[in-house]
Amino acid sequence: MGRSRRTALRTTAAGALSASLIAGGVLALTPDAHAAGVRAGAGTATATRAGTDVRYVDITAADGTVLKANVVTPTGAADGTRHPLVVLPTSWGFPQIEYLAQAKELAASGYVVLSYNVRGFWQSGGGIDVAGPLDVADARTVLDWALAHTPADPDRIGMAGVSYGAGISLLAAAHDPRVRAVAALSGWGDLIESIYSGRTQHLQAAALLDTVGRVAGRQSPETREVFSAFYSSDLSKEKEILAWGQKRSPEAYADRLNRNGTAVLLANGWGDTIFPPNQSVALYEKLTGPKRLELRPGDHATAELTGLFGMPNDVWNDSRRWLDHHLKDTANGIEREQPVQLKSRSAGGYEGYPDWKSVSADRRRIALTDTATIHTNVNSGADGGIVFLSSILDQIARLPPMASIPLLPRAWAAVWQSERYPTAQQVRGTAALHTTVTPTEESGTLVAYLYDVGPLGLGKLVTHAPYTFHGRTPGQPFGLDLELYSTAYDVPAGHRLALVVDTVDPLYIEHNPSGARLTFSSPENDPSYVSVPLREQ
Incomplete structure (x- = not known):
């Protein structure tokens, strides 16, 4: 840039x-x-x-x-x-x-x-x-x-x-x-x-x-x-x-x-x-x-x-x-x-845990099986919000940044979704993305978002994190492991989780050359997934 x-x-x-x-x-x-x-x-x-x-x-x-x-x-x-x-x-x-x-x-x-x-x-x-x-x-x-x-x-x-x-x-x-x-x-x-x-x-x-x-x-x-x-x-x-x-x-x-x-x-x-x-x-x-x-x-x-x-x-x-x-x-x-005290962003009082490991003891993987190629340099509509203001709205009114998942343009956003959960779920701890990325340029930035998606497709941001790479060989795939920001969020029954990846977010400086593309794949010997600390409420 x-x-x-x-x-x-x-x-x-x-x-x-x-x-x-x-x-x-x-x-x-x-x-x-x-x-x-x-x-x-x-x-x-x-x-x-x-x-x-x-x-x-x-x-x-x-x-x-x-x-x-x-x-x-x-x-x-x-x-x-x-x-x-x-x-x-x-x-x-x-x-x-x-x-x-x-x-x-x-x-x-x-x-x-x-x-x-x-x-x-x-x-x-x-x-x-x-x-x-x-x-x-x-x-x-x-x-x-x-x-x-x-x-x-x-x-x-x-x-x-x-x-x-x-x-x-x-x-x-x-x-x-x-x-x-x-x-x-x-x-x-x-x-x-x-x-x-x-x-x-x-x-x-x-x-x-x-x-x-x-x-x-x-x-x-x-x-x-x-x-x-x-x-x-x-x-x-x-x-x-x-x-x-x-x-x-x-x-x-x-x-x-x-x-x-x-x-x-x-x-x-x-x-x-x-x-x-x-x-x-x-x-x-x-x-x-x-x-x-x-x-x-x-x-x-x-x-x-x-x-x-x-x-x-x-x-x-x-x-x-x-x-x-x-x-x-x-x-x-x-x-x-208990030395670890957490309060959910969604509702309820404090939860006590003996250590941080116990917070994320239950994990489930959402497979990212479909290959997706996205163009860079355009904000798809998925983003982390505005410093202070967005999280204050979430704190006071439980209104995190939102995006319509069906309307996100697939040319600039890769989207994968879980099945609908029949019962309410609790996200507690740190979600982690593992995938394979093939860039067309040696440098680039991507941002991964995890959304709680309701029946009408409206996604509420659960967590996200950015990632930037330099010095990669164009056309050569590389493995990516990215921890998203830790959180405590309750997913209602009938909702699903969606992972969205795009390349522009107002919170961050991005390093995507003009015209660059990123391809996300899931090789048989190294399948892609997002691991979510998830348990039934």
């Missing part, structure tokens, strides 16, 4: 995201809240409310960068008693008042809470480091400052955060054994797998992060260079981008988290278009210490959003229970619950 076309796509995506930024809560700050953030960074005023004291402070990082922070303590905490400490790094684009409602809840129950604005954003100095070495060093400095200037107990330290704050918390805990517990909400395990899964650039996700970074922060030269290389699809810089991302991926430091014995809670949304759930599951699988995995309906950070305003919220409630148990030794029942 030409550079001008990629630039146009990026510009279109960034413009289309303006409404998504508000809907997803990324920039959901009223003018009063914005002003409060500015005031919070300017002084050392103290306020007292509902049994807590709030101080706004400056913390100087090792390189001289000033980080703006607030400290919330129980009223009367200066009596010499030591309290467990929770540190909250802010999310991407948020000021340090982001967690004030939750900080007061924690402080009222006996914690010292320090929330700080990560470098490069709002009133904190420096440039955006994207959870790099400077951010990890900042977290250590913040811990040192809290132990020196608050009645915090050095033996009872936890970290928590949403999105960017979750990733920094995990990385900090891996590098600093003083952190005993982490609650990582809508974070990531593998940064590259999040926005470059299947070797495909997640265009809308990257444009969202880039736009917020420009509006609410100051990108460092390195960050700007990485974004530019990401957009340009420059394969000569791919190894450099992969190394940059690995350095910022908690999964790369899972052995350190295990060695430190850190208690880790991971909570994500099924429809997270910034950090899809698969990479959090992969991190969870590598952890050997105390751990808990929670997956719910919603997009990036939408499940946690109401809690930031002090409203009842399952994610924050479980986070407090997790911290209470591991920092206060409170026997609150969380230690007796």
Whole structure:
């Protein structure tokens, strides 16, 4: 795809995201809240409310960068008693008042809470480091400052955060054994797998992060260079981008988290278009210490959003229970619950599992026996929706992206369907596609979608995933194995599942040369199928 076309796509995506930024809560700050953030960074005023004291402070990082922070303590905490400490790094684009409602809840129950604005954003100095070495060093400095200037107990330290704050918390805990517990909400395990899964650039996700970074922060030269290389699809810089991302991926430091014995809670949304759930599951699988995995309906950070305003919220409630148990030794029942907690996108309450393997224990294959050849460069009408907006509609109204399966043009979309299921079925876990692809060009992109198809042929998106290849021999078939994004979805009785493959999706940058075609076949010695974690409801 030409550079001008990629630039146009990026510009279109960034413009289309303006409404998504508000809907997803990324920039959901009223003018009063914005002003409060500015005031919070300017002084050392103290306020007292509902049994807590709030101080706004400056913390100087090792390189001289000033980080703006607030400290919330129980009223009367200066009596010499030591309290467990929770540190909250802010999310991407948020000021340090982001967690004030939750900080007061924690402080009222006996914690010292320090929330700080990560470098490069709002009133904190420096440039955006994207959870790099400077951010990890900042977290250590913040811990040192809290132990020196608050009645915090050095033996009872936890970290928590949403999105960017979750990733920094995990990385900090891996590098600093003083952190005993982490609650990582809508974070990531593998940064590259999040926005470059299947070797495909997640265009809308990257444009969202880039736009917020420009509006609410100051990108460092390195960050700007990485974004530019990401957009340009420059394969000569791919190894450099992969190394940059690995350095910022908690999964790369899972052995350190295990060695430190850190208690880790991971909570994500099924429809997270910034950090899809698969990479959090992969991190969870590598952890050997105390751990808990929670997956719910919603997009990036939408499940946690109401809690930031002090409203009842399952994610924050479980986070407090997790911290209470591991920092206060409170026997609150969380230690007796199944460590994997899932909530279906369709209906019902939470389901508990002893491990992730048990989630997908029952699997069925849908054979993809018919050969199909499709043309590239045209959106068939099957797609993953719009970042934030589509998954929010699914979360609130159970309206995922839809497509009329009979009307999908077979010139641009390959379609296979299962038989109708006489009883309701539950999809739980990770569906996987195995097929043989023959390209007419050395590079290409495809996107696989799994739909729940009703009697009239209307398909509701269950899950999907992109895949890009380079350096293939034209006309030479190759085997393809692709895991779709993990999900929990209920298929009604009388419906069927359909696998659709096309080559264009607004969520992603595609790499299909003009006029290219892809053929999907099912050789006798290597039959094609989609394996779905499916069981009767």
